[in-house]
Every structure is written in structure tokens, then in C-alpha cells.
Amino acid sequence: MNNLKNSFYITTPIYYINADPHIGHSYTTIAADVLARYHRLLGRKVFFLTGTDEHGQKIEEAAKANGKSPKDFADEIVEKYKKLWLELDISYDKFIRTTDEKHKKTVQKIIEILFEKGDIYKGKYEGLYCIPCETYFLETELLDRNQKICPDCGRELSIVSEDSYFFKLSKYQDVLLKYFDEHKDFLAPHFRAKEMINIIKSGLKDLSITRNSVSWGIKNPLDEKETIYVWFDALVNYISAIDFLDFVEDKKNIFIEIWPADIHLVGKEIYKFHTLIWPAILFGLGIDLPKKVFGHGWWTFEGEKMSKSKGNAIDPYKIINIFGKDVLRYFLLREVPFGVDGDFSMASLIDKYNGELANEIGNLFSRTLNMIEKYCNKIVPDITLENNILFEKANEVIKEYSYSMEQIDIMKALIKTLELVKMSNKYIEDEAPWKLVKVESIENKLKLEKVLFNCLATMRVIAILLNPFMPTSTEKMLKQLGISELNFNENLVRWEDMPKNYRIGEIDIIFPRYENI
Numbered sequence: 001m002n003n004l005k006n007s008f009y010i011t012t013p014i015y016y017i018n019a020d021p022h023i024g025h026s027y028t029t030i031a032a033d034v035l036a037r038y039h040r041l042l043g044r045k046v047f048f049l050t051g052t053d054e055h056g057q058k059i060e061e062a063a064k065a066n067g068k069s070p071k072d073f074a075d076e077i078v079e080k081y082k083k084l085w086l087e088l089d090i091s092y093d094k095f096i097r098t099t100d101e102k103h104k105k106t107v108q109k110i111i112e113i114l115f116e117k118g119d120i121y122k123g124k125y126e127g128l129y130c131i132p133c134e135t136y137f138l139e140t141e142l143l144d145r146n147q148k149i150c151p152d153c154g155r156e157l158s159i160v161s162e163d164s165y166f167f168k169l170s171k172y173q174d175v176l177l178k179y180f181d182e183h184k185d186f187l188a189p190h191f192r193a194k195e196m197i198n199i200i201k202s203g204l205k206d207l208s209i210t211r212n213s214v215s216w217g218i219k220n221p222l223d224e225k226e227t228i229y230v231w232f233d234a235l236v237n238y239i240s241a242i243d244f245l246d247f248v249e250d251k252k253n254i255f256i257e258i259w260p261a262d263i264h265l266v267g268k269e270i271y272k273f274h275t276l277i278w279p280a281i282l283f284g285l286g287i288d289l290p291k292k293v294f295g296h297g298w299w300t301f302e303g304e305k306m307s308k309s310k311g312n313a314i315d316p317y318k319i320i321n322i323f324g325k326d327v328l329r330y331f332l333l334r335e336v337p338f339g340v341d342g343d344f345s346m347a348s349l350i351d352k353y354n355g356e357l358a359n360e361i362g363n364l365f366s367r368t369l370n371m372i373e374k375y376c377n378k379i380v381p382d383i384t385l386e387n388n389i390l391f392e393k394a395n396e397v398i399k400e401y402s403y404s405m406e407q408i409d410i411m412k413a414l415i416k417t418l419e420l421v422k423m424s425n426k427y428i429e430d431e432a433p434w435k436l437v438k439v440e441s442i443e444n445k446l447k448l449e450k451v452l453f454n455c456l457a458t459m460r461v462i463a464i465l466l467n468p469f470m471p472t473s474t475e476k477m478l479k480q481l482g483i484s485e486l487n488f489n490e491n492l493v494r495w496e497d498m499p500k501n502y503r504i505g506e507i508d509i510i511f512p513r514y515e516n517i
């Protein structure tokens with residue numbers, strides 16, 4: 001397979017459509033978007049996939065409760081996802097739905113391939129089943145393993161036995177362990193590896209992948225009375241979206257250029273599906289594994305899990321309407337290191353907004369640009385470049401920013417950029433251009449121009465580094481700097497490429513303090 005591919009393929013989970021999107025779904029999607037935009041800035045060919053997971057019993061029930069057919073219900077929620085992604089500037093290249101015909105055909109084809117290979121076989125599924133809830137439960141899902149009581153409705157569970165097809169997950173136990181050992185970057189962040197390895201070591205059971213009792217699903221090509229288990233269906237999206245079916249059928253396809261994915265970004269609760277079942281399916285198909293599966297942490301609200309039933313799930317529009325989309329994007333990635341859990345608090349959001357965006361970044365832009373207007377007639381000075389502390393700091397920050405982004409240490413990249421902002425503000429204080437204009441001399445004029453140019457060149461670097469995080473605000477920043485286009489190149493950005501001797505744009509406040517919004 002094509003391991004030297006020049007493209008960068010990143011995915012989010014495909015979201016269930018039984019409820020409206022909330023801040024948790026936005027989090028993964030924003031993070032993926034930031035990484036996609038960063039790689040695009042480097043001139044890489046990016047393919048960014050997101051979408052919706054539309055089959056299964058839960059969705060069928062949610063649709064019923066709303067008096068709709070599952071497909072009509074799905075269509076409505078899908079629009080809400082798409083609208084939110086548009087609102088949040090999510091630059092996805094493809095939105096896959098598991099109800100897409102091509103996806104369904106791909107899932108069926110994969111079942112056939114794995115059946116022919118002997119990795120799927122017919123057996124009997126025995127398990128605990130709640131008839132009123134129409135749901136299967138694992139022993140581990142019970143509140144008390146000694147009592148066969150439904151954890152949802154509290155009624156007695158039945159032991160059912162039905163024909164089912166199984167995927168030979170157990171066959172790949174040692175293959176997986178060996179793979180993890182030889183590919184240390186596959187399981188990310190590293191601290192998630194241990195749990196997965198322990199799960200495998202305690203023994204993987206073959207997986208029942210068809211259901212008799214669920215009607216809203218992809219038909220099992222081996223037995224039309226059955227539907228495919230929703231997780232098997234869902235995982236396949238990562239390759240069905242990029243023409244795996246055409247690849248199998250030797251037709252024109254993009255699979256060959258794009259696969260393997262560089263990163264599957266997922267929440268920690270679905271990490272094992274992506275690091276155990278999905279790789280085993282790919283081994284079965286004989287195709288490469290994604291390069292990395294990154295499991296990020298969970299957001300709670302005031303210490304509690306966010307959920308529809310508790311009514312405490314944060315509506316992204318609430319933040320967007322007050323602060324704007326970029327502030328939500330910034331805050332979610334700035335507040336906690338990417339990978340660990342975080343607790344959402346409005347007080348902290350206001351604090352970060354006023355402290356970092358308004359006081360530091362906003363202030364740097366407004367004071368410098370106003371001085372360029374006042375002292376230089378809005379013309380960027382034409383100076384001879386000399387070494388200076390901002391140039392040095394910018395070089396250090398660009399390097400560390402890039403390293404952090406490659407490591408998916410997203411918060412660190414932001415913190416580094418903020419260091420550069422703070423240093424620029426301090427530089428202005430120390431150099432005090434307003435004092436230089438008080439005594440007229442050629443020396444003072446040259447010094448003033450140098451100081452202001454150094455600030456402008458650094459602001460350009462800052463705007464570009466922040467661009468993946470805040471595309472709209474940084475576009476405004478660059479416009480005010482008089483720079484109309486972002487350059488896409490493998491150096492990301494070079495301080496010394498700041499243009500000279502041209503007119504800056506219209507000056508405007510970028511992040512007004514919160515009390516002024």
C-alpha cells in the first residue's frame with residue numbers, strides 16, 4: 001500500500017443522530033478541523049472526513065418517539081449537524097452518512113469478503129436481552145452481575161439465543177499485540193495503550209455482527225432477515241467514504257491515494273472500538289491500519305457528565321451567539337491539554353477571553369496598528385532587517401508550535417503562540433515608541449521604525465499560527481496588517497518574509513472586552 005502518500009487524512013467519529021449536536025461533538029470536530037487546517041497551511045493535500053451514524057435500535061426509537069420514520073428523522077438531525085459545522089467554520093472535505101447507498105454496499109461487500117476468507121462465520125448468539133427495551137446487554141453492563149435486571153428499565157432480562165454471524169476477533173489477539181508493540185505511535189496519547197493491551201490480554205471474544213431483532217440497519221448479505229450490527233457498519237465509514245468499494249472492484253478510486261488515515265480522532269469512550277475491532281477488521285481485509293488513533297478526554301459540566309436526559313449539555317450556539325465561533329474554538333482547545341478530561345465553566349471562558357484574546361492579542365494588534373497609523377502614515381516601514389529578540393523568539397515558537405501540532409499536543413501550540421504575544425507586548429512597553437517620537441532625530445526615527453516593524457512581522461507570524469484555531473479572526477488580523485492571502489508552504493511561516501513599504505488595512509477592534517460585547 002501507498003505509505004509514501006503526500007496526503008493527510010483525518011477523521012472524526014460519525015455522530016449518532018438521536019439528538020442535537022452539543023459541545024462534546026463540536027470539540028472533536030473543531031480539533032480535527034484545527035489539525036486539518038494546520039496541515040493545509042503546510043501545503044499538504046488534506047482529506048478531512050466527518051459524518052453521521054444513522055442505523056440501529058436507539059435511532060429507530062428516537063425517530064418513533066418523534067413520530068417520524070428513521071430516515072426522515074435522520075435527515076433533520078443531519079441538517080443540524082451540517083448547519084453547526086458551517087457556523088463553526090469546519091472545513092470538512094466529505095460528510096458521510098451511513099444511510100448513503102455506497103456506504104451500505106461497501107459494508108455488505110466487506111461482510112462477503114470476510115465470510116469467504118473465513119473471518120466471519122455463522123454461530124449462535126447467546127446473551128441477555130430486555131424484551132420491553134429491545135436491547136441486548138453484556139454482563140459488564142449490568143448494575144449488579146448477580147441480578148439479571150435491565151440497567152435501563154429495571155425489568156427482568158431474558159437469556160436469548162439466536163442465529164448470528166460472528167467476526168473472528170479472537171484470531172487477531174496476538175496480531176494486535178505485536179502490532180501495538182511495533183508501532184508505538186498507533187495508540188495515542190501513550191497513556192491509553194495500557195488499558196487496550198490489558199483488554200486483549202484478558203482475552204478477546206468473537207463479535208456477533210448481525211442482529212435479528214433490529215430492523216433499522218444494513219441488510220446482512222448472507223441472510224436478508226438480519227441487519228448488521230451498528231458498530232461494524234459505522235467503523236467501515238472510514239474507508240467507504242474514500243471509495244474502498246471501487247478499489248476492490250478495480251475501478252477509479254481515491255482510496256489508493258488517501259488510505260491509510262493519518263489520524264482517527266475519537267473520544268475516549270469509543271477508543272476500544274477503534275483500536276481493537278477496527279484494526280482486526282482491517283487485518284482481515286489485508287489493508288494497512290490507520291497511522292494513529294487518538295483518544296481525547298471528555299468534557300463535563302460542573303463536574304457532571306453532559307447528557308440529554310440531564311439537560312446539562314451545553315448548546316454551542318449559546319457561546320457562539322455571545323462570543324463568536326472563534327472564541328469557542330479557541331477556548332475548547334486552550335482550556336485543557338488535548339487528551340485529558342475537562343470541566344466546562346463559563347467563568348473560565350470569560351477569563352481566558354478577556355485575559356488572552358482581548359487584553360493580550362487584541363491589545364497587541366490595536367496598539368501597534370494605531371502607532372503605524374499615527375507615526376508612519378499607515379505605511380509599513382522599509383527597514384534593514386537585523387537580529388532582534390522578537391525574531392529569535394518567533395523562530396523558537398514556530399519550531400515548538402510545529403512540533404506540538406505534529407504530536408497533537410494542541411494546547412501546547414497555543415501556549416507557545418501566547419508566549420510570543422506576551423513577549424511582543426512587553427517589547428512594546430520596554431521600547432516605548434511613544435517616547436521615541438517626543439525627541440525628533442534621525443536616530444529616533446529609525447529606531448521607531450525598527451521597533452514597529454519588528455512588532456508587525458511578529459504579529460503576522462502570530463496571525464498565521466493562530467489561523468487553524470481562529471480562521472475568521474485571523475483573517476481579520478491579516479487584513480488589518482494589509483496582507484490579503486495566506487501562503488501555503490512547508491515552512492509554515494517565516495518571520496523575515498514580512499513584506500515592507502506598503503499600506504496596512506483598516507484598523508478595527510478584533511476582540512472587544514467581554515463587558516463591551
Ligand code: MSP
Pocket residue numbers: 012013014015016017023024025027028053234235237265266267268269270297298299300306
Ligand atoms: N456513532 C458513534 C461513533 C462511531 S465512529 C465509527 C458515537 N457517536 S456519538 O454521537 O455518541 O459521538 C461520540 C463522540 O462525540 C465521542 O467519541 C466524542 O468524540 C464526542 N463527544 C460526545 N460527548 C462528549 C463530551 N462530553 N466530551 C468530549 N467529547 C464527547 O459514539
